[in-house]
Amino acid sequence: MLIPTYDEAAFMICNFRSPICQALVLEIGETVQILEKSEGKNQSHNCCGIFPVSYVHLKKSTVTNRGLCETVVPLEDPIITETTSTLQEWGVLWKQLYVKHKVDLFHKLRHVMNELIDLRRQLIQGHLAQDQTREIKRHITVRLDWGNEHLGLDLVPRKEFEMVDPDQISISELYKLHVSSRHCGQQSTNQVYTRQRHGDGCRVPVSHHLFINLKSFTYNSISEDADVFFFLYDTREAKQISEKFMVKLNKNGGPKNPEKVDRLCALFTDLSSKDLKRDLYIVAHVIRTGRMLLNDSKKGPPHVQYRRPYGCAVLAMSDVFHTITDLKEEKDFVLKVYTCNNENEWYQIHENIIRKSNTKYSAPSTNYGLIISLQLLRGELEQIRRENQAVFNRALALTRKLGFPDVILPGDTRNDLYLTLERGEFERGGKSVQKNIEVTLYVLYADGDTLKDCISLGSGEPNTSEYRSFVLYHNNGPRWSEMVKLPIPIDRFRGSHLRFEFRHCSTKDKGEKKLFGFAFTPLMREDGTTLSDESHELYVYKCDENATFSNQGLYLSLPCCKEDFNSCPNLPANLPFQRSPKETFWVSTILCSTKLTQNVDLLALLNWKAHPERVLDILGRLRQISGEEIVKFLRDVLDTLFCLLDDNTDKYGPLVFQSLVFIINLLRDSRFYHFRPVMDAYIQNHFAGALAYKELIRCLKWYMDRSAEVVRQDHIQEAMRALEYLFKFIVQSRILYSRATCGMEEEQFRASIQELFQSIRFVLSLDSRSSENLVFTQAALLNSFPDIFDELLQMFTVQEVAEYVRGTLGSMPSTVDIGQSMDVVKLQSIARTVESRLFFFPESRSILLPVVLHHIHLHLRQQRELLICSGILSSIFSIIKTSSMESSVQEEVEMMVESLLDVLLQTLLSIMSKSHSVETSRGQRCPQCTAEITGEYVSCLLSLLRQMTEIHFHHLLNNFHSKEELKEFLLKIFCVFRNLMKLTIFPRDWSVMRLLTSHIIVVTTQFLSPALHKNFSEADFDFKVWNSFFSLTVLYINQPSLQLEALGPAKRKKVLDKYGDMRVMMAYELFRMWQKLGDNKPHFIPGMMGPFLGVTLVPQTEVRNIMIPIFHDMMDWEQRKNGNFKQVEAELMDKLDSMVSDGKGDDNHRELFSLLTQLFGPYPSLLEKIEQETWRETGISFVTSVTRLVERLLDYRDCMKGDEMENKKIGGSVNLMNFYKSEVNKEDMYIRYIHKLCDLHLQAEDFTEAAFTLLLYWELLQWEDRPLRDFLHYPCQSEWQRKENLSRKILHYFNKGKCWEYGISLCRELAFQYETLYDYQSLSWIRKMEAAYYDNIIEQQRIEPEFFRMGFYGRKFPFFLRNKEFVCRGYDYERLEDFQQRMLGEFPQAIAMQHPNQPDDTILQSDAQYLQIYAVTPVSDISDVPQLERVPERIKSFYRINNVSRFHYDRPFHKGPKDRENEFRSLWIERTTLILSRPLPGISRWAEVERREVVEVSPLENAIYVVENKTQELRTLISQYQHRQHHGNINPLSMCLNGVIDAAVNGGIARYQEAFFDKDYISSHPEDTERITHLKDLMQEQVHILGVGLAVHEKLVHPEMRPLHKKLVDQFHMMRTGLHHGVPLNLQGSIRHSSSSLSSHTSSEAGNLVIMTDGLMGEHPEEALHMQVRQTSLLHIMRKVSMSFVGQGSPSLPDKAKHNREVMILLPSHRERANNSMYYNMAENGQNNHMQRALLQQVSPCKPCADPHMNLPEKGHFLMHCDAFHHQNSDPPPALPVRSLRKSPLHPIPGSPTSPQSALGGSNSTLSGSASSGVSSLSESNFGGQYPDPGPIRNDALEPLPSHLWSPPDEYLASPYLHIHYGGPEIDSVDQVRPFHYRSPASHPHTHPHPHAHAHPGLDMHLKERIEGLNLDESTETTGTTAVTAPRGLLDIIKRNVSVEQEDGSTLFRN
DSSP: OOEEOSSEEEEESSOBOOSSTTSOOBOTTOEEEEEEEETTEEEETTOOOOOOGGGEEEEEEEEESOSTTOEEEESSOHHHHHHHHHHHHHHHHHHHHHHTTOHHHHHHHHHHHHHHHHHHHHHHHTOOOHHHHHHHHHHHHHHHHHHHHHTTOOOOOEETTEEOOTTTSOHHHHHHHHHHHHHSOSOOHHHHHOOOTTOGGGOOOOOEEEEEEEEEEOOSSOOSEEEEEEEEEETTTTEEOBOOEEEEEOTTSSBSSGGGTTOOEEEEEEEOHHHHTSOEEEEEEEEEEEOSSTTOTTSSOTTOOEEEEEEEEEEEHHHHHHHOOSTTOEEEEEEEOEEESOGGGGGGHHHHHHHTOGGGEEOOSSSOEEEEEEEEEESOHHHHHHHTHHHHTTTOEEEOBSSOOSSOOTTOOOEEEEEEEEEEEOOOTTOSSOOOEEEEEEEEOTTSOBOTTOBBSSBTSOOBSEEEOOOBTTOSSOEEEEEEEEOOOHHHHTTOEEEEEEEEEOOSSSOOEEEEEEEEEESBOTTSOBOOSSEEEEEEEEOOTTOOOSOTHHHHTSOOBHHHHHTOOOOOSSOSSOEEEEEEEEEEEEEEESSOOOOHHHHHHHTGGGSGGGHHHHHHTGGGSOHHHHHHTHHHHHHHHHHHHHHOHHHHHHHHHHHHHHHHHHTTSGGGGGGHHHHHHIIIIIOOOTTHHHHHHHHHHHHHHGGGTOSOOHHHHHHHHTHHHHHHHHHHHHHHHHHHHTSTTHHHHHHHHHHHHHHHHHHHHSOOTTOHHHHHHHHHHHHHGGGGHHHHTTTSOHHHHHHHHHHHHHHSOOGGGSOHHHHHHHHHHHHHHHHSGGGGSHHHHHHHHHHHHHHHHHHHHTTOSHHHHHHHHHHHHHHHHHHHTTSOOHHHHHHHIIIIIHHHHHHHHHHHHHHHHHHHHTOSOOGGGSHHHHHHHHHHHHHHHHHOOHHHHHHHHHSOSSHHHHHHHHHHHHHHHHHHHHSOOSOTTOHHHHHHHHHHHHHHHHHHHHHHHHHSSGGGOOHHHHHHHHHHHHHHHTOGGGOGGGSOHHHHHHHHHHHOOHHHHHHHHHHHHHHTTGGGGGGGTTTTHHHHHHHHTSSOHHHHHHHHHHHHHHHHHHHHHHSSOHHHHHHHHHHHHHHHHTOOSOGGGGGHHHHHHHHHSSSSSHHHHHTTSTTHHHHHHHHHHHHHHHHHHHHHHHHTSTTSOHHHHHHHHHHHHHHHHHTSOOHHHHHHHHHHHHHHHHHTTOHHHHHHHHHHHHHHOOSSOOEEOOBTTBOSEEHHHHHHHHHHHHHHHHHHTTOHHHHHHHHHHHHHHHHHTTOHHHHHHHHHHHHHHHHHHHHSOOOOOOEEEEEEESTTSOTTTTTEEEEEEOOTTOOHHHHHHHHHHHSTTOEEOSSOSOOOHHHHTSSSOEEEEEEEEEEOSOSOOOOOTTSOHHHHHHHHHSSEEEEEEEEEEEOSSOOSSOGGGTEEEEEEEEEEEEEESSSSSEEEEEEEEEEEEOHHHHHHHHHHHHHHHHHHHHHHHHHOSSOOOOHHHHHHHHHHHGGGGGOTTHHHHHHHSSHHHHHHOGGGHHHHHHHHHHHHHHHHHHHHHHHHHHHHOOGGGHHHHHHHHHHHHHHHHHHHHHSOGGGTTOOOOOOSGGGGSSOOOOOOEEEOOOSOSOSOGGGGGGOOOOOOOHHHHHHHHHHHTTTOSOTTSOOTTTTOGGGOOOOOOOOOOOOOEEOOOBOTTSOBOHHHHHHHHSOOTTOOBOOTTOOHHHHOOEEOOOOOOOTTOSSOOOOOOOOBOOOOSSOOOOSSTTOHHHHHTTOOOTTTTOTTOSSOOSSSOOOOSSOOBOOOOOOOOOOOOOGGGGOOOHHHHTOSSOOEEESSTTOOSGGGOOOOOOOOOTTOTTSOBOOOOOOOSSOOHHHHHHHHTOOOOOOOOOTTSOOOOOOTHHHHHHHHHOEEEOTTSOEEEOO
C-alpha cells in the first residue's frame, strides 16, 4: 500500500541505473521529491519509475510554489542549502577554468571548495556551540562571496549570513545589504545600520593585547637559578605601565618547574590604541639567586642564597610593529642581555640601554640571550579567549595594565596595591665597609597575623607571604626600583599594614643576615582613605635580631612617616623602638581598586550626615572627583544625591540637579560607557525618589527658559545632553509616586510635561544665527531629544507622544533660516526619530510623517544634506514595507507620493548630471555626486514606486493642474529611467537589484502610458514626450541584465518564474503605444528606425515578431508620404552599420544575422507583409539590400575582433567598403570605411596599400575651392586643401612603401597645381621630392615579394571569402611555407587541401573550412617592359611585379601513355592563368580572382621554357656577384651552379637531348624543327653562361671550398662533352646571342662580354660553316626600338595626359619575372651530392639546412632572393638567410599544383622536378610570363677570325675550365653578354618578338685587337675524360655572331 508523503525529499548519494523500464535514472547529488512511498520502492514525482531507498538520503522538506512549477526545499539551515547549490554551480565553472588555462584560479578555487565542504560538514553535524556556529557561517559566507566574485557570478545580499528575499524588505534596505556585502564583508545588518546614538564620544575603544612566549634563555656565565621579569616600559614618561611577568629558570636555563616546559607565556592585556602610540619597550630584568659575587666562591657560604641583579634586555615595540604586519601573526625575536658595570646604576639600566649609554653597561660576549615570540591580538578578552583556546590552554599568565584600562566594566572587581621599593639611606654602623642590605616585606593584619599569599612578584608564579628584595653589594644607599603587587582581600584591607625589615647580609663564612632596623606603614588612614598614589618617606626604627614583633601594637602606635609624626604631637618618652634619624626608606604605591578610594571628598559626600554643614561645599567639589572614583561608587553616590533632594529640595535641589547632570554626562565617556547598564539597573531596581520628578522638571524647565538670556550656556548644554537619563529619572519617579498615591496629581504631571515641551519648542524656535552658544544648546537638545520617546511612552499614549514630537519637530526653523551645521543636527534628530520605536506604530507614523516629509522636501528642493536625507528616506521605506505586510499603508504612501515623488525625480536628475559632468571633466570630486548618493536615491525612488498601486497612480496623474505639469513629470521620470539603464548605477554583479529595478520600471511604464496616450495624442500630440517614451522602451529591452539567453539554465528559470520575460512585456507596451499614434507615426520615421532595429537584435522570437508590424508601418507611411522609403532604407543601413561595426562584443550580435534574416528574409517575416503591398518590388529590393548589408556587416564584425589577424580585418573592410560604393552608393559610409581600411594598413605597416586606399578618396575630390564641412579627422576646409593634404599623405605612404614610381605621377599632379597657382615654394618642394624618388629608385634595394593563390571553400568561411579564390602579395622574405603557416594560423579550423584541383560541390557546400594554397607567377599586363640593355635590373624588376592582374601556375601531366624510357617526351604542362578583379598592389594585399584561362603546353615548349628560365636565373645571379665590391657569402651561386652542372652527371639537359634531338623524334615531328633548333641554341647559351659563372666563382670561392670548385669544373667539362656528342654536326657550334630575358635581369653597363670556349664543335669543325644563323636588318631593329618608346619609358618623360585625372599614373610596361627558385641536387640513389655536403659544412649566415631523409614534397622549394642592386654601391646587400626546411606540424599544403610526385607518379628522373634536374622545376617555377617569342633566323655569317686571336692570357692557361675575357675597358659583368636570338613557336603568334641586337657597320678596335691576338691551343686530358679541343672553325662562328657595343652606346655588328 502506498503512503502519501509531502514533506520528504530524497537526495541521491550514488548514481542509479536499472534495466527496468519504469526505473528512474538518477545521478549523485540530484533531488527527488517523494510523493508516495511503500515498502521496497518509492514513486517519484512526474515519473512512473522506482529506485531503491538505499541509494538516497531522506530529508524533511517543504514545497514552495505548489503546482506545476513547485520546488522542494529541504528543512535545513539556509546557509547549508546555499552552499550545496553554489558548490554544484562552481563545479562546472571550475572545470572550465582548467580548460581556459587559468591555473592559478583553478587551484585557489579547489582549495576554497574543499574548505566549504569541510565547513558545511561541521554545520550539518550540529555539534557546535552558538558562537562557533556563527563563526562557521561567517567563514562560509566569506568564501562564497569570494568565489562568486572571482567567477563573475552574482553578488548575494545577506542578512545575518542568510540570503534575503527581495520581496520581504524594501529596496532601500536591499541596496544597503548589497553595499554592505560588497564593502563591509559579512557584517550583520544590525551592525551596519545601527547609528551611534551618542556621537563619536560614545564609541567604545578597542582593546589590544600582546602575547609573549619565552622560548629559551641561553647563557654561559651564570650557572645559577635566575628569575626573569618582563614588563612594558614607557621611555617618554620614564615609567612602568604594566605588571611584571615572572619566569623562574634553573641554572641550565630551563623552567624551574618541569610542568612549565613550553608554557612560559603571558598576555599583556588592556592596551589601548593610545598606548600603542607611546614610545614603548619590552624590558626584561634578570635576577640571579646564588652567591654574593658570581665569580668569587669565598664571598658567602654556598648554602646561603642571595637575590642579586645580573642583566637586562630591551626590545622596542616600534620594531615589533614593523615586523608584525598582520594581526595574530607570531614572530620570534632575540633579546641580548646586557650586564651593569656599576650596581649603583642598576635601577636605571634599562634606561641606559635604551639611550645607548654604553659606558654604563657591558654587552654580552656572544649573541646569546632571551628568545621570545610575540603576537598582537585585538578585541575583547573573552572573544580572544574563544578564538585562541590553544593559547589559553598553555597556562597563560594574564598580565594586567597598571591602573584601570580605558574601558572599565561594571563586573570587573579589582583590589590591587602596587608597591615599589624605591631607595633607602642607611648608616654604616661602625663597619669599615658598606652594608649588603636586603629588605623583607610582610603584609600583616590588625591582629598581628601575616596575610598569606598576598604578595606577587609577577604573574606566572604563585603568590607568596613574604618578599625579599635583591641585594646590592656594599651599598648603604641602595636603589631598588622593584615593584611587587599586593592583592589584599577587600575585607582585610582596613586594619592591615606593611612591615619592612632591613638586614645586613654578611659575606663571611657563616653568611649571617643580621636584622638592624625596620619600617612600617598602614594601608588605610583613619579617615577611611587608602595610601595615596605617591612616594612615601618612611621612618626607620632600630632593632636587632632579638627584637620581637609579636605585639605589633608596640610599633603601630609610633609615627610611620613625617605626616604621621605631625599628627601625633604628644609622643611618650619611653618608646619601645627608637627611630634612627639619619636613616630613611622610600616606597611608592599605586592603588587599583573598585572598592576603595583615596578621595576625601567622595567619602565626605557618602557620609554627608556626619557633616551636614559641608554638603553644599562637597556638592560644589563633586566635579573635581575622578570619574573612576565616582563610577566605582555609582549607586552609593546616586542614593546620596536623591537623599539630599528629599531632605531639602529648595536648598539642595539645583546643586543635586547639577551633580546628577555631571554624573550622567560622565557615563557618556567611552571609558565608562559600560556603566550605563549599571545606571539603568539602578533606575529600575534601586531608585526610590518618588518626589524627585517635580524638582527635576522644574530645574530642567528653568534651564531651558534661561537659554535665551544667558551668555555662557555650558551648564545648559550639559543639561540638554543629559536629557535621556533625566527623563528616565522623571518617569520612574512619577511611576513610583503614582504607585504610592494611586495616581494622584496626574493632571499636574501632564501639565508640567506640557509646559516642559513648550520650553523645548521655545529653545528650538530661537534664531541662533547670531549666537554660537545658542547653536550648541539647540544642537545638544536635538541630539538628545529622540532618546526620551521610549520614556514618554511609559506615561502617555502613542498618539500623545507623537503629538509632542510633531510639535517639537515642527517648531524647528526652516532650512533657509539656520546654518548648515544646524541643518545636519536637525536632520540627524529627524533620522533618529524615524528609527525610534515610536515611528513603528501606525498611529504615530500618520502624525509624524507629514512633518518629517516637510523637512526632507525642503532640503531636497535646495539640494542640501542629500546623504542624511537619503538615510531618513531609506528608514521610512523600510518601516513602511514591513508595515505593509501586516496592515494597509495606502494613506502613508499617498502622502509620500504627493510630497516626495516629484522632488525625488528632480534630485536624481541633478545628481546624475553632476556625476556625469564630474566623470567627464575628471575634476575635483563632488562629495554629493558620488555613486553612493546616486544609489541611495535610486533605491528610494524604486521603493516608493513599488509601494504605489493603481490607485496611487490614478490620484497622481489626476492631481496635475495642467498638461504642462504632466508633461514635465513624464519627461522627468522617463529621463530618470533611461539614466538608470545607461549609467552604471548598480554594478554588473548586482543581479537581484537590477532585475527588481527592471520590474518596477516596466510596471510603472504600464501605469503611465495610458496618461501619455490620453493627454498627448491627436491634436495635443507632443513629440518630445512620445520620443522620450519610445527611447525608454528601446533602452529597456536592450538592457544586458534582461538578456536571458546569456544566463545559465538554472538562473534563467529562476528569473522567468519570478518576473517572466520583461522584454516581452515592454515590447507589447511599445507596440500598443505605436498603434495608438495614428497619423502621428510619420514624426518618428525614419528617426526611430535605428532604435527599433536595436530591439530586433534581441534574441527573443516574440519580441521580434512584435516589431515586424512596426517596420511594415514605417515603410508604409514613408511610401505614402514620399512615394518611396529611401529615408527608411538610409537610416536603417546607418544604424545597422553603427550597431554592428562598432559593437563592443555584446552577445546579441552573435545571432544578429539569423535574427535579421528572419526579420527581412523569407516567409514568415516582414517580406510576407510586403508581398501584399502595392510597393512590392521596391520593398523586396529593400529587404535584399539590407540582407546583403547584414551579411557583410557580420563578416566585418567577426573580422574586427581583437584576436583576429590583420588580413581578415582588411578583407572584411574592403568587402564592406565596396558594398557601400557599388550597391547602395552611400558615399559618406564609403569614405568612412576607406579611412578605417587605411588605419588597418598602417597598423600592419602596409604603407603601399594604405596609399592606394587613400587614393580612392583622393579621386572623389576635385581641384576646386568648394568648402567642405569637418568630417572624421578633417577640419572645415576647401576641397582643394583637403585634396592637397591627402596628396602629401599619400606621397608619404608611397615613400614608406618604397613604391616611388607611383609617387612620381602624383608629384607631377601636385607640381602642375602649384605651377598653375605660381606657388613656387611648394613647387620647389615637390620637385625635390620627385628627384629624391628617382634617386631612391636607383640607389635603394627593394625586395621582390612572392605571390600566392588562395582558395577558401566551405560555408564556414566569412561571406567575403566563402567559395572564392584570391591572389595575395606576400610580405618581404615570405616564402610559401611561411605563408601557409600564417594562413593556417589565421584560420585554425581550416583543413589544408592536398591537391591543386578545383573542389567539387560537396566541398563548396560543406559546413567546414577548406584552404588551398600554392605559389603563382606574375604575368605583366604590359608586354613592353623597359627593354633597353642599359636599363638597370632593379628598375625593370619593379615593372615585372607591380600593377599585375594576371598570374599563372603550371600543372604537369602525361598526355597519352607515359614514355617509360624518357618521360619528358610525354610530359605536358597545363598552364592556368588567373585574371584578378584589380591589379596588385592595390587597396589590399589580396585581390579576388575574376576568371581563369587554361592552356596546354607541349613537352618541347616546356623544355624550352625550363632551360631559358634557368639560364636567365644564372645570368641574374652571376651579375649580382660581379657587382659586389666585398665578397660575402657565395653559397647561392655555388648551389645554383651545382644545380645545373652536377645534374649533367645524372642526365641534366642530356635528357632533353635524348628526348627531342633523336632522329626518330625529329622525323616524326617535322613541325617542331624550329623549336628543336631553339632548344639547342638555349643549351649552347647556357653553357656559355656557366663558363662565366665558374670564372666568377673562382674569384670568390673560399679556399676550403676549392675541392667543390674543382669538382664543378670537371663536371662542366663532362657537360660540354655530353652536349657536343648530343648535337648533330650541321648544328654544332651555332653560337648565337638572343635578346632573351637576360637583358631584363642584368645591370645597364655598357660593353660586351666575350666568351671563349672550346670543344663546342664536333670532330668536323668545318661543318659549322653550314649552320643556319638568324639574321635581322638594321631597319627592323630601329623600328622595334622606336616602338618600344611609345607610351612608356622613364617616369620622367612628359605626361601628355596630365590634365586627365583618369590617366594619373602611367606605368611602364612589365615583363616576366625571372625564376628565383632552385633545387637541391641529389644523386640518383637519393644521397646528397658533394656540393650539398660541402655547403652544409661551410660556416655561413646563409647556411642551408636540409634533411636528407625528407622526400621531395616535404622539402618543397629551396627559395632564395637574389635581388639586383646598383653597381655603384660600395656595400653589398645583406646576405639573405637560406630557409631551413623542416617538417611542419600542420597539414602539409603542396608547394604548387605542379608537385613532381603527383604529376609524374613519383618518378625521380632528372628533369621531372627532382632534386637533380639541373634546371628549374617544370611546374613549380616561380618565374612567370608566356613563352618569349624568338626573332627570325639569321642567315648571314660572320667572317672567320684568325686563330691567334683566340689565344687567352697567360693567367688563364692553367685553368682547366672555360676562360672568359671582357672586350671593353668597362666590360666586367655578364650583363653585356648578348643573348641568343630565336623565333617564337607557332603556338604563340600573339606574343611580340623580342627586339634584335643593334646593328652597326664598324667593329670595336679594342675587341678586334683582342680577337686577333688570341692563340688557340689544343689541350688534351687524361684517360677517362673526353679530349677537349678548340677547332679552328670556331673562329669563323665567333666573327659571324659577336656584336660589339661601343662606348657611345651604338652597337657594332660584324656580318
